Amino acid sequence: MQLHPDRLFPADTAVRDIARHLHASIEHLPIISPHGHVDATLLANNTPFPDPTALLISPDHYVTRLLHANRIPLDHLRVGGTTTVTPEETWRTLCANWHLFDGTASGYWLTHELITVFGITDTPNAANADDIYTTITTVINTPQFRPRALMDTFTIEVLATTDDPLDTLEAHDTLANDPTFTPRVIPTFRPDAYTKFWHPTFPELATRLIDEAGDGHTGYDGYLNAIAARRHYFREHGAVSSDHGTHTPATLRLDRDEAARLFTKGINRTATRDEAYAFEAHMLYQQALMSLDDQLVMTLHPGVHRNTHRTTLNTYGPDTGHDIPFAVDYATNLAPLLNAVGTHPDFQLILFTIDETTYSREIAPLAGFYPSIYIGAPWWFLDAPDAMARFRAATTETAGFSRSAGFIDDTRAFCSIPARHDAARRTDAAYLARLVAEHRITETRAHEIIVDLVDAAPRRAFTL
Structure with missing residues (x-):
């Protein structure tokens, strides 16, 4: 098992040489990770990782879903905190099915x-699983493998987390106030559970939000004011963006009385599915307006049927590998929002998709007109080498490179962050090398572009 120095580069030798030179110019640039799901408490407490399985298998639904598809039960992978097998047994399962x-x-x-x-250079298999497990265990128990030390080892300059609106952000404050810790770890405002009526605890969460963050108003008015207050709190504690995992990109402007009526139905658990979608669309619109005030960049991640297998959800919890993408319509759904704030100088919106057909049909054309819109990197099922290459080809001819938001790793698997950024950088080097070889851009310009994509683009799009 080895990492070939020319991995992901073009097979044509002349184009490959160009890709090598381009990649060399950005290979060692710091990682800017403005959207992800690593827990800030992990870094604040700086506690050792428990074992190889907890680090590399159980929390990574990319890994567990494919093993499950091959008839390996999720409890054999220790998903959702299950302990029916030992970490060593789970590791043997991975290696035997490598x-x-x-x-x-x-x-x-x-x-x-x-x-x-x-x-480790030996290809994992059933015979060497225990030896590999022992090697990894030895490494993770060293001081050099503590979470904070890995931030330096991985050269992560900026790492964004995803946080509940009522989180105290104490872990972020701990890191920000520690003079010995130089990376920038920033929170992200994620209000989904507070805007979806179908979330199992929406009434309790919304009520708590009003009680803890409201301004004395009750009902919908108190709820809206509390959302705005918490957004400001996040901004004051270093946040640069709000993240919205909505069902669709729908936006809707409701008058105050209609929004209040729907909110009351949501609190009472009497809203229909259509009413729930309407309220979620209204709140996406409202938070776009709020962003003009608090300057949080809005990121949008729609188009996923979440937790589609009820038994798995009930047994192992959410985010355990059974989310399935569906097709979405950005242009129609975003029209109310874009007509209101799409050309406002203080508004920025980054669009992500798992529906590849929208890249060239909608997202690139939207970003090619609206100064507020940036094109989000390939996300979730699409942050893979071939999909990233298709993304670059599908968006560049319409919107160029300047509308790119840079790469985001969107991961809970901390140790995979360098690998994901490595794949993205090599894929971009390969794409730019082809443009150079076809005499569509100069090699000098390609070097400037790839540095911009890796470093300046995420800073620009996320106002870092």
């Missing part, structure tokens, strides 16, 4: 991690 990840993005990341982070 071949299942051939050609997948997960296989690329895992291979990259094992080699670069743990120094």
Whole structure:
């Protein structure tokens, strides 16, 4: 098992040489990660990782879903906190089924991690599983493998987390106030559970929000004011963006009385599914208006049927691999929002998708007109080498490179962050090398572009 120096580069030797030169110019630039799901408490407490399985398998639904598809029960992978098997047994299961990840993005990341982070070059299998487990265990118990030390090892300059609106952000304050910790760890305002009527605890969450963050008003008015107050709180504690995992990109402007009526139905659990969608669309619109005041960049991640297998959800919890994408319509759904604030100088919106057809049909044309819109990097099922190459080809001819928001790793798997950014940088080097070889841009310009994509683009789009 090895990492070839020309991995992901073009097969044509002349184009490959150009890609090598381009990649060399950005290979060692710091990682800017403005959207992800690493827990800030992990860094604040700086406690050792418990074991190889907890680090690399159980929390990574990219890994567990494919094993589950091959008839390996999720409890054998210790998903959702299950302990029916030991961490060692779960690790043996992964190694015995290593071949299942051939050609997948997960296989690329895992291979990259094992080699670069743990120094393992033997291909995992049933026979060497215990030896590999022991090697990784030895590494993770060293001081050099504490979470804060890894931030430096991985050269992560900026790392954004995703946080509940009522989070105290104490962990972020701890990190920000520690003079020995130089990376920037920033919170992200994620209000989904407070805007979706179908969330199982919406009434309790909304009521708590009003009680803890409201200004004395009750009902819908208190709720709206509390959302705005918490957004300001996040901004004061370092946040630069709000993240919205909405069902669709729908936006809707309701008058105050209609919004209040729907909110009351949501609190009483009497709203219909259509009313729930309407309120979520209204709140997306409202928070776009709020962003003009608090300057939080809005990121939008729609188009996923969440937790589609009820038994798995009830047994193992959410985010355990059974989310399925569906097609979405951005232009129609975003029209109310864009007509209100799409050209406002203080508004920025980053669009993500798992529906590849929208890249060239809608997202690139939207970003090619609206100064507020940036094109989000390939996300979730699409942050894989071939999909990233298709993304670049689908968006560049319409919107150019300047509308790119840069790469985001969107991961809970901390040790995969360098591997994911490595894949994105190599894919962009390969794409730009082809443009140079076809005499569509100069190599000098390609060097400028790739530095911009890796470093300046995420700073620009997320106002870092």
